[in-house]
Amino acid sequence: MADVYKQSFKQNYTNNIELSIFNCGLERCAPGQTWGPGIRDHYLIHLVVSGKGTFEVGGHTFEVVPGDLFFARPSQLIRYTADEQQPWEYSWVGFNGACAHKLAAQLPFTDERPVHHTSDPEGMRTALTNIYSSRGLQPQDEAAMVGYLYLFISSLMKETSESKPHNTSSSSQYVLNAIKYIQFNYSHDISIDDVAKSVGVSRSHLYRVFMLNVGKSPIDYLTEYRINEACKLLRAGNLSIAEVAISVGFFDQFYFSRVFKRAKGVPPSKYLASQTDAPEASE
Known part of the structure; x- marks a missing residue:
């Protein structure tokens, strides 16, 4: 041996x-x-x-x-x-x-x-x-x-x-391509029609394959991704709320605040304050 x-x-x-x-x-x-x-x-x-x-x-x-x-x-x-x-x-x-x-x-x-x-x-x-x-x-x-x-x-x-x-169905491949498009373009003013067009399917078909493979609609995925990216920027503490909103594809700060509150339970101002007030973690 x-x-x-x-x-x-x-x-x-x-x-x-x-x-x-x-x-x-x-x-x-x-x-x-x-x-x-x-x-x-x-x-x-x-x-x-x-x-x-x-x-x-x-x-x-x-x-x-x-x-x-x-x-x-x-x-x-x-x-x-x-x-x-x-x-x-x-x-x-x-x-x-x-x-x-x-x-x-x-x-x-x-x-x-x-x-x-x-x-x-x-x-x-x-x-x-x-x-x-x-x-x-x-x-x-x-x-x-x-x-x-x-x-x-x-x-x-x-x-x-x-x-x-x-080993990969065409529907799951459409979803993977759509997710990739969203992750690269979420900071721009994109619509679900844009996402569907980028992968070569209709908006209704994209909705069906998203629900089948992801368990949520394309707009819900896009919104969730944008809000999660916004949280990262708010935690970094370098941008104002208006700047964060624009950075993640929301060009109306008040609409961004409403969507953020629905997703996180608090408006971005309170979320930002909670991050600022959080005590430093000890080593």
């Missing part, structure tokens, strides 16, 4: 709030070696290089073999275990950041299918090795690691795109 080894790197501080590496490494596990059950506070992707094991999440157990990637989201209860006879060897990367959720949504994993068999195992292994090989504590090291992480994620996105005809 091959020797057990572990090479890993953990980053305790980051200058990059958009996307950052939490940890990465390579490991050949001992027979039956287990992590969990436990919860991670970041996204985590493993690529199995050799051997096999099991990945448990959401009450289901998945057999994992060479060429498989298994994916864990923050706050999921997970456990993964090396096989007793053929314990696995894998590479991994853990990441988080402000844009991590959007990137993760475009990867070939779902809650029902957290394991994906890659069409390019050597390429994926090289990408993960490059992340680990670039490790270091200097800003240039972090920039290199994040750069390689983007390339790794890009490769996974391509596999997502290639598999869409098989």
Whole structure:
């Protein structure tokens, strides 16, 4: 049996709030070696290089073999275990950041299918090795690691795109494209007609597929997204309420205040005051 080894790197501080590496490494596990059950506070992707094991999440157990990637989201209860006879060897990367959720949504994993068999195992292994090989504590090291992480994620996105005809319905793809349009254009004076036109469907059809896939109407999603972005700006404390309203696509401050109060239970002025008056959190 091959020797057990572990090479890993953990980053305790980051200058990059958009996307950052939490940890990465390579490991050949001992027979039956287990992590969990436990919860991670970041996204985590493993690529199995050799051997096999099991990945448990959401009450289901998945057999994992060479060429498989298994994916864990923050706050999921997970456990993964090396096989007793053929314990696995894998590479991994853990990441988080402000844009991590959007990137993760475009990867070939779902809650029902957290394991994906890659069409390019050597390429994926090289990408993960490059992340680990670039490790270091200097800003240039972090920039290199994040750069390689983007390339790794890009490769996974391509596999997502290639598999869409098989595992993604046209209605859910319309919704994904509509959400992307909203997230990039919410600060402008856009209407639901604009959203529907951007994805090539009628307004009524967009409403139906949104209700089916998201459980809310397109206008409710757009409004909720704008209000959540407004809350972020209000918490930052750098803009007036009028400036916040314009920044999130409301060009009438009084209408913005009414919509905000319906969503949050208080007008933006009181929300802003509550953030200003909140005591500093102790270390």
